[in-house]
Structures are given as C-alpha cells and as structure tokens.
Amino acid sequence: MSADDRTTPPADATRPSGAAAPARPPRQGGGPGPHGGMGVPGEKASDFTGSFRQFVRRLRPERPLILTIFALAVVSVAGAVAGPKLLGNATNVIFEGIIGSQLPAGATQEQAVQGLEQAGEDELAAMVGAMDVVPGQGIDFSALATILLAVVVVYLGAFVFGWLQGRLTAIVVQRTARTLRADAETKINRLPLSYFDRNQRGEILSRVTNDIDNVSQTMQQTLSQLVTAVLTVVGVLAMMFYISPLLAVIALVTIPLSVLVTAVIAKRSKPQFIEQWAATGRLNAHVEEMYTGHTLVKVYGHQQSALDDFDRENAALYDASFRAQAISGTIQPAMGFIANLNYVIVAVVGGLRVASGAISLGEVQAFIQYSRQFTQPITQIASMMNLLQSGVASAERVFGLLDAEEQSPDPAGGVSVQPVRGRVEFDDVSFSYRDDVPLIEHLDLVVEPGQTVAIVGPTGAGKTTLVNLIMRFYEVDGGRILLDGVDTRQMTRDELRGDIGMVLQDTWLFGGTIEENLRYGVRDGVDVDEEAFLESTRATHVDSFVRTLPDGYDTRLDDDGGAVSAGEKQLLTIARAFLADPSILILDEATSSVDTRTEVLVQQAMNALRSGRTAFVIAHRLSTIRDADVILVMEQGSIVEQGSHDELLAAEGAYARLYASQFAAPVSDGEGGEVEVPEADLASAPASAAAVDGTAPHGDDTRERE
Template sequence: MTTTTEPRDKAPTAPARTGPPRQTGPGPGTPSLERSLSFRASGLRLLRTLAPDRALLVALLAAGATGVALSVLGPLFLGRATDLVVTGVTRPAGVDFAAVGRVLALSAAVVLGSSVFIWLQQRIATTVVQRAGHRLRERAQHKLARLPLSHLDRQPRGEVLSRTTNDIDNITQTLQQAFSQMVRALLTLVGVLAMMFWISPPLALVALGTVPVSLAVAALVGRRAQPQFVKQWAVTGRLGGHVEEMVTGHTEVVAFGRREEAVRRFDELGEELYRAGFRAQVVSGFIQPALTFVGNLNYVAVAVVGGLRVASGTLTVGDVQAFVQYSYEFNGPVTQIAAMANLLQSGVASAERVFDLLDAEEETPDPAAPLRPAPVRGRVSFEEVSFRHDPDRPLIEDLSLTVEPGRTVAVVGPTGAGKTTLVNLLMRFHEPTGGRITLDGVDTAAMTREELRSHTGMVLQDTWLFGGTIAENIAYGVPGEVSRERIVAAAEAARADRFVRTLPDGYDTVLDEDGGGLSAGEKQLVTLARAFLSDPVVLVLDEATSSVDTRTELLVQQAMSSLRAGRTSFVVAHRLSTIRDADTILVMERGAIAEQGTHEELLAAGGAYARLHAAQFARTVEA
C-alpha cells in the first residue's frame, strides 16, 4: 500500500538505488570472528596494542637488560671478595684489603648503575602504558560513536561505562606492573641463569630442575582462577549499571517506595562480586606459597650439591656463596611472576571485555562517493520500507509514505505500533531491512549520516542537557562559533527567552548535566531552541510535549506553528490535542499505516483514530 500526504498527487518514480546494500545479516552487536575468547589470545592482542611505541619498547628492554646485567654482576664480585678474604686468611701475607676494597667499590658502582637503568626502565614503562591506555580510551570512544543505536539499547549504560573506565584502568595497572616488575623479573631470570651456568653447569641444572614444577603449578592454578576474574569484572559492570540506574532514577525509586528493593539488589550484586573476587584471589593466591615451597626445596638441593663440590675441591667457597645468592635471585623472580598471576588474569579478563566492545558490529559505513540532494527542499519518501530487529518479529512491513516539503505529518497509534521506529529509520539510527528512504529523491543510504542529519532537527521526549551555560546548550548542534544574537533569536522562536531572562545569569546560567534548577518544561524549551538554531529542513518531534504542562505545551505549539513554513515536520505524539492542526495525521497499527487524513476527516471516518480519540477524551459518568 502506498500512502501519500497532501498534496496527494502521484509521486514520481524513484531513481535506482545507489547506496550501499541494506543490512540483512546478523543484527547489530553480533561479535566478530576476532572477538577475544581465551587468556592467550586476549593477552597477545593486548600486547599488540603497544605496537605504536615499538621504539620506546626497544629502549625499555635495553634499559632493563643493562640494569639487570649490572645487578647480576653484584653476587659475582661479592664472591670474589669472599675468596680474597678466605685466601688471605690461609696465607702468611694475610688479607689484601686493598684488593678487597677495589672489588667492593666496583660492586657498589655496579649496584648504583643498575639502579639508574632500572629507574629509566620504569620511567619508559610508565610512558608506554599511559599512551596505550589513552589509545584504548580513544578507540572505545570512537567505537561508541560508530555503534548502531540498537546495540546501545541492549546494553545498560553502567555496563558500557564500566568497560570504558574501570576495565581500561585495570588494564593500564596490569601493564604498568608487568613492565615494572615482570619484564625485569624475566630479564633477571635470563641473566642469573647465564651466571649460574658460568659458575657451575651441574649446579645450574639442579636449580633448573624445579622450573617445570613451578610452571605446572602456575598453569594449573591459573586455569582455575581465570574464569573467576572474568566473572568478577562482569559483575562489576552489572553493579555499575545498577548504581547508575538508581542514581539517575533516584526520584522515581523514592516516589514508588523501591528503596529497600534497590538496596537489596545492590547487596545481592555486592555479595556476588565479593564471592567472585574472593574465589579469584584465593585460587590465584595458592601460586605464591606453592612456588615458595618449591624454591625452598631448590635451596636445599643447591646447598647439598654445592657442599659436596666444595669438599671435592671442584668449587670454592666464594663460588658456592655466589651461586646460592644467584639461586635466591633465580627463585625470587619465578615467585614474583607467579604472584602477579592474579593481576595478569584480572587485567586480561578486563581486556576481553574491552575487546568485546571494540569487536561489536558497527553501523554500515557511509558510501565512498556519497550523494547530496540539491537543492534540499525536504521531500521525504518511504518506499516499501520494512524493518525488524528479530527476523521472526517484523516491526514495519512494506511501509510507503511520501511527505511533501513544508508539510506537518503527525504519527499516532498504540504503543509498539512503530511510531518511534519510523523516525529512527528516517534519521538512520536504524537501517531498513527492505525498501529505501529518500530525501528529495536521493536514497538516504547513498548520503553520509552527517549530511543527512545536518538537514534534520530532532527533539526527543527525554531532554538531554550537558554541564555548561544555557547559551552553550542551545548552540550545541551548530558547528563553530555562534553569535549571541542567533542564540537569543532561537530561544525567542522556541518561547524560551522569557524564562531564561528571569534566571540570575540569564543565558550564562550554568547547568549541570541534569539541567538542575530547570523544570521539565523549561528543559524541553531549551532543547527546542537547540533544534531551531540548527535551522533544519526536516524537523522531528518524538513525544516532545509529553513531559510539559499545559501552558508550556501551548508555547511549544505556537513555536511549531511559526516555524512550520518551509519545513517538513514529523510529530510523534500520544496527546491527540497537540496534533489537531497537522496537515496529515497517520495512524499506525502493527507497523503499517491504517489511516491517514486530517483531524476532522479521521473523526468522521469512525476508524482507528476515532477510537483512540474516544479512549483518550472519554469521561466516566457516575449515575
């Protein structure tokens, strides 16, 4: 069925479709094949986020290697000093204290140099990690800007905020610890192992005998702890979403007496978070004591074998002393790495959540060679448009509609009829699964979203104001500098100027993000002024007067009447009193247009509109 608003002459044949194909595959938000699914995959992908700082990473490794190389020489020098003392005691000439002093001075210089390079390594690590965190936040923000509206509708706002704040903060802390401690520990392992083999290969093999045991323990415990860390951060997101909802809707929570239920739900999530975090920490906490026990067994083995080799004359006392110290330094990093396993697992669990967001399916890209209607007059056509979120649940089927420039079209109907979906399709917040929508004969899919929305002004039922002055809020939708005269003119057209001038600072009055200090109607007038300042060709009002009082509603209607000329207007409304003077009223039922006409024509027809009107304005008379 093709429905055309007045004038009802036949619409010209639509040009061939030139935009990209409409999305018919999985719905928005379907994870891509690259989505992180394992600790190893997520860890490697997290490391790849550091790729832009390759040069700094090389400098970090060089500084760390130099610092570790100097530090591992310390025990060797101390062993040489010990041998000088032991040899001097057994010889008539006595101890050569000058030689001992030189060795100790050299050892002190080595330790000092090691400290300098380790500090440099930490400084570079901080730079690399903070840059990586900044890139992740930028990618997350840009991703949110490219996600379809349907994806964000399915995610609690607190959950999205948790992924872009808490999880990324946890990732940066994990990377900071990894570079500050783990890299140094790994380099220390390599350096110490080299010195151990240089002193005594048999003793080095004895020390290495415990490494497979340590790795097996760490892997076994890590596999059991990782799911608990994943659950911990998932519950953290749900808890954040609950808190955000309760703070945002605090008035409703109190008004409906749901405080106890809100607190109970918070306690439930808090208890669930406690259990997940407790299990994760307890399971991962087994790693350090287990490896400490294995390390102590290693000390015993080294001491026994080393003592036997000293007795046989194969090694000196100084060599054994140095080897024991190296053995301690060898087991220390192993234990330290294992102790960091819980931090690493927690960080990778957060990385999985962030990558899940970054992998979400985006809006279909804008065409490489976009088209632009010229001139833009505001003729809007829906040509056999269909839309559905779920393949089995159609929302709109084969909708055809043409709105001529300058006409005001009101869309009414019961809840779920597809009224808001209609305007979301017009704004390309959703993409049709069939048919097409044109603006002045150009398929909106062949235009960039920015181009399309630059010609469209939209005012929603839920007002949105940000922290700033009233003037800044009104000028939000216009790029560049906007003169105060234009801001005031828009406010006058929206009937907002009068109440703004009664405020202490007028247009310079600072609002918080909730528009505190303004009534619901005043906030709505500010958003109307914002839309009017953008001077749209197509104006969309989605329940824009549902939250205002009768007087403000009259002001809005007066503003709409003065700005109707030359603009194509779509008004979605439940209050039928607000759309009496619309050029055409469309009555939607089950995603299709059931009736169309003026207010008087539809009442006279006695159909769906008349039933809605009677239900809304009926009065019960008590006998």
C-alpha cells in the same frame, strides 16, 4: 523519544530493573528502540590465548620503544647479575687474607699446603690449595676497595638503566591505554542502536572505564617486570652453570615443580577472574540504573528492593573476587616454599664442595645469591599470572566491545543535498527489529516540503520507528527513503542528520551553561551571532525565564538539568533545535511530560519552530496535532488512515476511535450518575491544550529556586 512506541521483545529477553542478569546468549535482533532494553548479553567463552595475542597486536605501534625497553633491561639485568660474582670475589679476598695471615710467613702456597697435609689437615689443605693466598699476608684492602668500587658502579648503572626502563614502560602503557580509550569512544559512535538496546549502559561504561584501567595497571606491573624477570632467569642460570654445573643442576630440579604449581593454580583462578570482572560490570550497571532512576525508585517504594539487588550483586562480586584472589594468592607462598627448599639444598651441597676444595667460599656465596635471584623472578612470573589472568579477562571484555558489529559504513564521497527542500518519500519501505516479527511492510508515503505530518496510533504501531528510519538510526530491510529525490543511504549520516532537528520526550541536557547547551545543536563551522541567538530564545519562550535566573545564560546545569523545571528543560531543547535551523524537524511526544499551562508555551514554541519546515510530529495527545497538514494513523507498522483532522473524524475510522478514547470520557452529572459528552461537542472541542486535555491543570511547573 516515546518509550512505548516500540515492539515488545519476547518475555525471556527482558528482566525487571535491577534484577540479576541471567547467564544466556544475547538476543538476536533486539526489539526495543534506542532508549530501551535492559537485558545483558551473556559473557562469551574465555579465550585467554586469543585475547592475549590480540592484546600483543595492540602493542605493535610501540615496537621501537619496546625494543629500547628490552635493551635497557638487558643492560640493567647484566649489572644485577654481575653483582653477586663481584661480591663473591670480595669475599674471597677477605677469606684468603684471613687464612693467609694464619699461615707461616715466607713460605710459598705449595709449602703451606704440604705442611697442612703432613699435619693431617687434608680438608684444610685442599681448601687452601684452591685459594690464591700469600702465607703471612693479611687482607689486601686495595684489591678489596677496587672490587667494592666496581660493585657500586655496576649496581648504580643497573639502577639508572632500570629507571629509564620504568619511564619508557610508563610511556608505552599510558599510550596504549589512551589508544584503547580513544578506540572505545570511536567504536561507541559507530555502533548501531541495537547494540545499546541489548546492553545496559553501566555494563558498557564498566568496559570503557574499569576494564581499560585494569588492563593499564596490568601492563604497568607486568610489562617491565616480565622482561626483567625472564632476562634475570637466563642470566642467572648462565652464571650458575659457570660457577658450578653440579649445583646448577640441583637448583634446576625445583623448576618443574614450580611450573606445575603455577599452572594448576592459574587454571583454577582464570574463570574466577572472568567472573570477577563480569560481576563488576553487572554491579556498575545496577548502580548507574538506580542512580539515574532514584526518583522513580523512591516514588514506588522500591528502596529496599534496590538495596537487595545491590547486596546480591555486591555479594556476587565479593565471592568472585575473593575466590580469584584467594586461589591466585597461593602462588607466591607456594613458590616461596620451593625457593627455601632450593636454598637449603644448595647451602648444604655447596658447603661440602667448599670443604673439599672444589669451589671457593666466595663462589658458594655468589651461587646462593644467584639461587635466590633465580627463584625470585620465577616467583614474580608466577605471581604475575595473577595479574595477567585479571588483565586478560578485562582485555577480553574490552575487545568484545571493540569487535562488536558496527553500523554499515557511510558511502565514499556521499551525495550532498544542498539546499535541502525537505521532501521526504518512503518508497516500498519494510523494516523489522527481528526477522520473525515484522513491523513495517511495504510502506509508501510522500511528505512535501513545509508540510507538518502528525503520526498517531496505539502503542507499538511503529511511530517512533518511522522517524528512526528517517534519521538512519536503523537501516531499512527493503525499499528506500528519499530526501529530495536522493536515497538517504547514498548520503553520509552526518550530512543527513545535519539538516534534521529532533526534539524528544526525554529532555537531554549536558553539564555546562545554558548557552552552551543551546549552541550544542549548531553545526561546526556555522557562526550564530548574538542577535540570531536571542531571536531563537525569544521565539521559543526561553529568554523570559532564563533572564530571571541569577546567572542568566551562564547558569550552569548538571547532566539532568536540575537547575530548571521539566517544562523549562523542554523549552530549552526546542530552542536548541530552533537555533540549529534544520530543514526537517522531528518532534517525538515533546509535550507529554509537562503540565497543561507549560504545554501552551511549548506548543507555541513548537509552532514557531515548525514554521516553513517539514515536520514530523509524534503525539499521543491528539489535541496538539489538530492543525497538522496530514495526520497518519499507524497500526502494526502500516498506515491505515491519512488526512486532515476533520476528514479523519468524519471518516469515523481508527482516528475517530482514538480521538473518542481521549475525549469521550464520562463526566459526573452532579447526582452520582454519569453522562456522555455529545459527539458534536467533541468535534468542536477547542484547540487549546489546557482546554481539551481532559485532565485538571497541574499548575505552574516552575520550581522554587534558591
């Protein structure tokens, strides 16, 4: 597609390649055509709550599994919570056995307590009175073994249920991530070209790859842990109040402080995570742009400039990431300090309570374990705010893509035009990329089946826009475009485009074999046998050079077709369109990037391709369209002239001026002066591209193959 046949956006809507994207609202409308426009729209204001709710709605299809995960978490946490209490009972058995062995055998517990009181050991007497001891009897190893076996069973069960919980969590996370990727891919196919005009490809790719991966990692690390942490807090808190309400109240004093610290740190880290992922998108966009255009960067000596831009974007990402991680990273140390403070208070008060006989030593031990278990999930929840801030920031960027305005939907039960004859009519068509910059206004045009229509004109005249409207890459603002008498808006886009072949200036090839690339344009369900395949490749001069390759049609190409030359790539795209057998053909400046020798072959291939088909040819080299049935001359979105080559030259209007600008260049008279080529000689110039191009031949473009 011709990159210079587009309206020029305002100066403040563009920026040099690789420059940092300023913070600004996105352009409205967008001027460039489908392959232009490098401006990056500014990030929308962060809405943590809204994005989080939207993310939760995404989990609705996994509700049965999530409920199962919750049930498993309840059982697992119940086992983990019961463990310290059982271990406390084991401690009591040991401690009571030790104390009992030191008391006189044969006495009752009440007698032992009275003896201690008479000896002035009031605190010890109170402690023994609170125990279940048998004077003179040591440790009951049978009871101890039973308790320890119960602890093993409980912890083993907690492990098994926790493992199942983790497995199901992985299933939920990966299904959700898979759905997000599928939705993003589907969404990209439904977005209008104007969206891609306003956004860098690297920025879009970053949302589909990096941001979705970050959301997946956040879910994996928080979904299961968050449920477990909350349940652990509830269970442990219940056990703490069961053991000692006083100690539980003391332990709870630290919670408001924990919440306050977490809220303050999270509030400061949230904008840094948003900037971190925005900077990631900008850096990826720059890297993708510099990689795809590395040849141009070297040609113009901008390696240092590209490195400087990279360093600036990389430094911005480093700064944002460092600030986000440094700020959020203070949560866990702060929560650890608060937990240690809570531990000291509980240990001191608990020791005093044991000495007074209010509670047993095993209960204090269990309570200290519970206090640790209580602060640990709170610390985990606080630390997960780090991940949640990052994950929700990425989710917001993904939802920004998924919520972008889509192209208008296809009509239900669209009209089918079969067979397509190829009559195209523009009926009072008006279109503009921006409301305040009109481009095409009240255009009327009729192209009969089998005609070749050439479209010429200066840069920005609307040539490529015209064919984009035929393909419904953009929708007309007024009027209608008819295909065989049917409004194209009444047809589905697949139905419309299935009968149109397009050969662009940009020779897009995909990773795969040459044959796979050639068959790419064949519609699903259509079988092209080997004979028809070879017929198309011979007619387009592809077969002759492919057979010189070591692997022939099985030669593998990378995404930029590096195994073949520029001219050969162009022939491949023409053969691809030939094999698709379209009823309407669009050739958008398909010979501008090849040498004059290859152009002859390309021109012959295009002539074979155009035979019997309605063809629209956009060309800047007027020598390539002299045999067109109708030549349309466009200026500022309007057709100012139309007719055959000879008729338009005779009219001495806009076409004649364009023609003269290409072929009336002064030539040397051999003595340092210049002479003008006579107009008569111009009119009789040969049709061969090599003879009339006005430039010296560049030689064979076929590169040496290794």
